[in-house]
Amino acid sequence: MSESPLFTPIQIGSHTLRNRIVRSATYEGLANSGGLVTPAYQRLYTRLARSGPGALVTGFAYVSQEGRSMQPRQASAADDRNLSAWSEMNREVHREGAVIFLQIAHTGRQTHSGSTGMEVVAPGSKPSRYFRSKPRALRENEIPERVEQFVQAARLAQRAGFDGVQIHAAHGYLIHQFLTPALNRRRDAYGVDPKSGIGTRFLAEVLQGIRDACGSGFGCWVKVSHGDGLRNGMNPHRFEALIRFLQDQPVDAVEVSYGSMDHALNIFRGNSLPLDRIVAYNPRYQIEAPWLAFLWKKLLAPFASLSIKDFEPRYNLKAARRARELGSLPVISVGGFRKTGWSWMRRSDPEAAIWWRFRDP
Numbered sequence: 236m237s238e239s240p241l242f243t244p245i246q247i248g249s250h251t252l253r254n255r256i257v258r259s260a261t262y263e264g265l266a267n268s269g270g271l272v273t274p275a276y277q278r279l280y281t282r283l284a285r286s287g288p289g290a291l292v293t294g295f296a297y298v299s300q301e302g303r304s305m306q307p308r309q310a311s312a313a314d315d316r317n318l319s320a321w322s323e324m325n326r327e328v329h330r331e332g333a334v335i336f337l338q339i340a341h342t343g344r345q346t347h348s349g350s351t352g353m354e355v356v357a358p359g360s361k362p363s364r365y366f367r368s369k370p371r372a373l374r375e376n377e378i379p380e381r382v383e384q385f386v387q388a389a390r391l392a393q394r395a396g397f398d399g400v401q402i403h404a405a406h407g408y409l410i411h412q413f414l415t416p417a418l419n420r421r422r423d424a425y426g427v428d429p430k431s432g433i434g435t436r437f438l439a440e441v442l443q444g445i446r447d448a449c450g451s452g453f454g455c456w457v458k459v460s461h462g463d464g465l466r467n468g469m470n471p472h473r474f475e476a477l478i479r480f481l482q483d484q485p486v487d488a489v490e491v492s493y494g495s496m497d498h499a500l501n502i503f504r505g506n507s508l509p510l511d512r513i514v515a516y517n518p519r520y521q522i523e524a525p526w527l528a529f530l531w532k533k534l535l536a537p538f539a540s541l542s543i544k545d546f547e548p549r550y551n552l553k554a555a556r557r558a559r560e561l562g563s564l565p566v567i568s569v570g571g572f573r574k575t576g577w578s579w580m581r582r583s584d585p586e587a588a589i590w591w592r593f594r595d596p
């Protein structure tokens with residue numbers, strides 16, 4: 236075990252991580268209904284830092300009320316109200332020896348006006364079955380304001396003592412919606428580039444804006460999906476184009492995940508389909524009559540499960556390795572790390588940071 240590179244330090248951008256274990260973003264539900272982080276949220280990160288990883292990434296925080304998720308009690312990065320709670324928390328996390336990144340996100344079409352109190356907007360107007368919302372396609376002149384929301388959230392993170400931000404460009408959220416041709420059919424400058432096959436302009440502006448506002452000492456990581464299961468969506472060829480694009484951007488590391496919320500169970504994956512949970516929490520079934528939920532479970536679930544990918548250990552590692560081959564950007568792999576038997580780790584690329592999601596200590 237001791238020869239594993241996992242437990243050796245690594246330099247990523249201007250930060251030295253004490254080891255290559257990164258605790259990946261996991262929505263906490265520990266803010267109050269107005270997005271203010273609570274003492275329980277602060278304690279969670281202090282405890283996680285104490286448990287030993289090199290870096291922590293927080294659950295996604297929203298960059299604007301419009302980009303808030305349907306999950307309740309999500310943390311807000313839309314204004315300064317969390318500045319002092321986050322500063323206090325980050326001092327503790329640093330005292331425990333970990334670096335900490337704030338994950339920032341805008342949901343785009345993956346939310347509901349019932350949660351945001353605002354119109355749902357996206358690069359295109361394709362409805363989401365899961366979220367039961369039909370977004371309005373953003374006009375070109377409305378897009379720079381959304382870029383600026385990411386930049387302001389990053390500035391806030393910097394002032395609050397985070398070591399950097401992780402831009403959530405995965406799982407079907409707004410930036411992923413710009414990247415994937417399945418959801419971006421725009422004809423303007425923010426559309427899909429015919430050469431690369433993906434729409435990178437929005438992400439490029441966010442990254443440059445953050446570098447200009449925060450400087451190169453402030454970390455900037457990006458989380459992407461290597462596939463999304465959408466027709467004409469992210470595929471291996473487009474994923475490679477995305478990784479090549481990121482090599483030339485002001486980015487310090489890329490985390491390789493999978494999927495979009497249209498098929499949420501392919502993002503996390505497990506061994507069996509949690510039917511009761513799906514019926515209880517999936518917005519598609521919550522508002523149906525109980526007899527419909529019952530029928531769905533008995534008759535339709537077997538067909539629905541056909542679109543769900545089987546669990547395999549380390550299910551995104553192959554794509555992460557491919558990303559590593561394509562350039563020099565440090566790569567974080569997430570998905571299906573369930574055991575502490577690390578024998579496979581000795582064979583792994585010593586330059587790659589390896590992800591491990593800690594259970595709550």
Ligand SMILES: Cc1cc2nc3c(=O)[nH]c(=O)nc-3n(C[C@H](O)[C@H](O)[C@H](O)COP(=O)(O)O)c2cc1C
Pocket residue numbers: 259260261262293294295338403405406458492502503504569570571572592
């Ligand atoms: C409860 C829960 C909350 C999550 N919240 C986030 C999040 O806020 N941001 C994010 O990028 N990924 C989030 N994820 C996805 C994980 O970071 C990870 O990419 C995914 O679960 C695959 O890893 P696993 O196989 O170990 O679950 C969440 C996953 C779970 C189970």
